[in-house]
Amino acid sequence: MIRKRHIVYWALSLGSLALLGIEGPRGALLTTTPDRGQVSKGAPSVRGAPVFIWAGGGYHGGK
Amino acid sequence: MIAGSSGTVAATPVRLFREQAQVETIGCPSCGGPITRGIFGSVETIACPYCGSHLAPQDSGVLAIMLEVRRQQRQSALALHMRGELDGATWEIVGIQWREVIADGQTYPWQEFLLFNPYLGYRYLLFFVYDRHWAIGRPLDGAPEIGTFFTRKIARFGKSKYRHFQSSVARVIYVEGEFPWQVRAGDSATTDDYVAPPHGLSIEVQRDENGTDIAYTAMEHQAPADVWRAFKLPGSPPAMVGVGPLRPNRWKQGGWLTLLSFAALFVLWTLVSISYAASRDAVTVFERTAPITESLTAEIDLGSPGDVTAVEIELVAMPLSNAWAFAEVLLVPHDSDEAFGAGIEADEWHGVDGGESWSEGDPRNTVVIGGVPTGKYTLQVTAQAGQGTDPKPPAGLTYTIKVKRDVVLLRYVMIPLFVIVIIPLLLWLFGAIVEGQRWKNSDYAPSS
Numbered sequence: 001m002i003r004k005r006h007i008v009y010w011a012l013s014l015g016s017l018a019l020l021g022i023e024g025p026r027g028a029l030l031t032t033t034p035d036r037g038q039v040s041k042g043a044p045s046v047r048g049a050p051v052f053i054w055a056g057g058g059y060h061g062g063k
Numbered sequence: 064m065i066a067g068s069s070g071t072v073a074a075t076p077v078r079l080f081r082e083q084a085q086v087e088t089i090g091c092p093s094c095g096g097p098i099t100r101g102i103f104g105s106v107e108t109i110a111c112p113y114c115g116s117h118l119a120p121q122d123s124g125v126l127a128i129m130l131e132v133r134r135q136q137r138q139s140a141l142a143l144h145m146r147g148e149l150d151g152a153t154w155e156i157v158g159i160q161w162r163e164v165i166a167d168g169q170t171y172p173w174q175e176f177l178l179f180n181p182y183l184g185y186r187y188l189l190f191f192v193y194d195r196h197w198a199i200g201r202p203l204d205g206a207p208e209i210g211t212f213f214t215r216k217i218a219r220f221g222k223s224k225y226r227h228f229q230s231s232v233a234r235v236i237y238v239e240g241e242f243p244w245q246v247r248a249g250d251s252a253t254t255d256d257y258v259a260p261p262h263g264l265s266i267e268v269q270r271d272e273n274g275t276d277i278a279y280t281a282m283e284h285q286a287p288a289d290v291w292r293a294f295k296l297p298g299s300p301p302a303m304v305g306v307g308p309l310r311p312n313r314w315k316q317g318g319w320l321t322l323l324s325f326a327a328l329f330v331l332w333t334l335v336s337i338s339y340a341a342s343r344d345a346v347t348v349f350e351r352t353a354p355i356t357e358s359l360t361a362e363i364d365l366g367s368p369g370d371v372t373a374v375e376i377e378l379v380a381m382p383l384s385n386a387w388a389f390a391e392v393l394l395v396p397h398d399s400d401e402a403f404g405a406g407i408e409a410d411e412w413h414g415v416d417g418g419e420s421w422s423e424g425d426p427r428n429t430v431v432i433g434g435v436p437t438g439k440y441t442l443q444v445t446a447q448a449g450q451g452t453d454p455k456p457p458a459g460l461t462y463t464i465k466v467k468r469d470v471v472l473l474r475y476v477m478i479p480l481f482v483i484v485i486i487p488l489l490l491w492l493f494g495a496i497v498e499g500q501r502w503k504n505s506d507y508a509p510s511s
Contacts, residue, residue: 001316001317001320002317002320003316003317003320005317005321005486005490006317006320006321006324008486009321009324009486009487010324010328012482012486013324013328013332013479013482013483013486014328016478016479016481016482016483017328017331017332017335017479019475019478019479020332020335020336020339020475020476020478020479021335021338021339023475024339024472024475024476025339025342025343025371025372025373025469026371026372026373026433026434027371027372027373027431027433027434027470027472027475028371028433028434029433030433030472030474030475030478031373031431031432031433031434031472032405032430032431032432032433033432034394034403034404034405034432034435035403035404035405036401036402036403036404037401037402037404038400038401038402039393039395039400039402052393052395052402052441052443
């Protein structure tokens with residue numbers, strides 16, 4: 001006899017399988033969201049790079 | 064199943080019993096109380112509901128005193144001569160007996176209502192006072208086969224197998240009404256109860272000077288609401304306490320379908336996972352090592368345009384000792400103005416604190432960015448490093464950047480597997496908890 005719990009089980013399982021089959025190759029979910037934006041060519045440094053620069057970001061990390 | 068398969072009649076006659084208005088009562092020869100006869104045929108004992116005297120019907124119609132008793136009538140959950148609809152038939156309560164068992168110094172009383180239908184015979188409706196569960200029983204059409212399964216007794220009847228639940232000595236403490244067998248307060252019988260919820264088997268053995276009487280009864284759990292509805296009782300029944308020997312385990316219902324579903328979904332998961340992994344070639348499109356002070360630039364190919372992929376970027380900084388390294392990775396598409404960027408940090412820290420050495424961090428780190436349109440890109444990596452808050456990079460530090468496209472993301476594979484496994488596992492766990500509560504009151508409780 002089919003019970004509500006079976007329907008929930010099938011729905012959740014098939015939904016997660018659909019996530020694997022459809023979204024897995026794209027990888028847009030469950031991954032790091034990249035910074036997006038315009039870049040412009042900056043002045044070459046002594047070492048010849050970086051060429052592209054964008055505003056924002058920057059890192060001041062470490063301990 | 065055994066108990067549920069019988070007791071249903073296709074068409075119940077409109078008038079099963081005598082007309083109520085024409086009932087003739089007989090006075091109890093002991094107390095004079097009116098006694099209404101419900102059973103026709105062989106009646107062994109009539110216990111006066113008022114004084115409890117045991118009477119025997121005579122051929123002449125009068126009642127002879129077998130045992131004179133002076134006790135007060137007790138209030139049972141259901142009254143004598145009530146009629147109710149159960150299993151599609153009308154039944155009248157013709158006899159009531161209260162019984163009890165004593166286990167571990169605790170008394171477990173229940174009330175047994177003898178139901179009578181002139182076409183179907185007798186049924187036993189049981190109300191377990193101590194946990195407010197109800198069950199209905201009927202004489203078994205034969206004797207079960209008793210055996211053992213490992214160390215536990217089991218009973219087989221038909222295609223059903225019942226596990227032994229409890230052995231006890233049941234004692235009658237109160238009787239009223241008519242019975243087709245001889246029964247008196249104080250009678251005792253050895254009982255063996257076997258269960259296969261919601262069904263059960265009860266084997267009662269009573270020995271006296273005339274020999275041994277063995278009674279086999281098929282039992283079935285009865286929902287209290289069904290009893291209330293059957294006898295048209297006002298209000299709602301008292302809530303059941305605990306699990307009881309026969310109450311169905313709701314978590315185990317549909318267990319086969321859950322198991323079949325699990326097997327089918329697991330096979331489906333395997334196929335989809337293989338298909339997903341096969342479609343990902345995880346090609347390394349860039350790998351280079353450079354001093355930390357240098358930036359890296361290269362053209363990379365993330366596949367034919369028109370699709371979207373996941374890109375894995377790995378940073379390895381060596382040697383890293385109480386220092387950090389950071390790489391900012393830019394992916395600038397050749398056919399669009401919108402660039403993608405991600406930062407990766409690798410660090411390594413160690414020291415001694417309170418006499419204990421510690422270490423944390425990893426000189427290797429990975430990030431995955433998803434939803435990146437395929438096509439050709441200019442990759443630009445800018446690195447920096449420092450020691451603590453000092454932005455000066457350690458001497459001789461190099462870093463390696465590795466970029467892979469079309470990577471397999473295990474998180475997408477594991478989520479459906481988790482869902483497919485965890486739900487049946489939880490259902491099994493909840494079912495096991497309920498069974499544990501059921502069996503803790505049996506002869507097989509862990510502590511007994």
